[in-house]
Amino acid sequence: MKKIFTLVIVSLFTISIFAADRRPSVTLTTDKRYEVIIDGRSYASTLGSTMDVSLLNKNARHTVKVYELKNGLFSKQKKLVSSSTFTVNRSSLDISVDRNGRITIREERDSRIDRNDTDRNRRTRF
Numbered sequence: 001m002k003k004i005f006t007l008v009i010v011s012l013f014t015i016s017i018f019a020a021d022r023r024p025s026v027t028l029t030t031d032k033r034y035e036v037i038i039d040g041r042s043y044a045s046t047l048g049s050t051m052d053v054s055l056l057n058k059n060a061r062h063t064v065k066v067y068e069l070k071n072g073l074f075s076k077q078k079k080l081v082s083s084s085t086f087t088v089n090r091s092s093l094d095i096s097v098d099r100n101g102r103i104t105i106r107e108e109r110d111s112r113i114d115r116n117d118t119d120r121n122r123r124t125r126f
Contacts, residue, residue, distance in 0.1 A: 024088055025054045029096040035067040035078060036097065044069075045097075053095075056088050066101050 028036060030045040037043070039062050043051055056062055063085050067078040081101030086093065094106040 023054065024058070024090060025052065025092045026056055026088060027051065027092075027094050028053050029094065031097065031099040032101075033069055034081070034097055034101070035069055037065045037067070038062060058088050058090075061085055061087055064095060064103055064105075066097050066103060068101060 028038075028043060028045075028051045030036065030049055031047070032045075033047060034045050035042060036045060038053055039056070041053075043053065045051070063083065065083045066081045068081050070077045070079065082097075082103050084103045084105065086095075086105050089107075092108045094108065096104045096106070098104070
């Protein structure tokens with residue numbers, strides 16, 4: 001009986017820890033062939049690709065730089081189209097780059113009820 005009780009308590013404790021640790025997800029969507037650099041990591045995109053870039057530190061400032069790729073005669077050329085900064089809090093982020101190179105960062109709040117915040121989705125355009 002003592003072993004079963006201990007097993008049940010440890011199981012409930014483990015489940016509660018996993019339920020509480022929800023990491024925010026960060027997705028990157030592009031409409032054109034760009035090279036997107038987030039904090040020094042390069043993400044080469046294809047037409048209409050979506051990538052998961054969730055390995056970012058919470059509560060830190062991150063930079064996004066979008067480069068347009070052009071094939072030259074003997075080399076590839078990169079041109080900086082736009083750049084932006086953002087922070088990852090408790091909410092998930094969707095970073096999208098349109099065909100003109102503009103960055104749109106959309107913050108999706110958690111679905112839980114928050115009495116102090118009535119605006120569920122914030123949209124920031126740079």
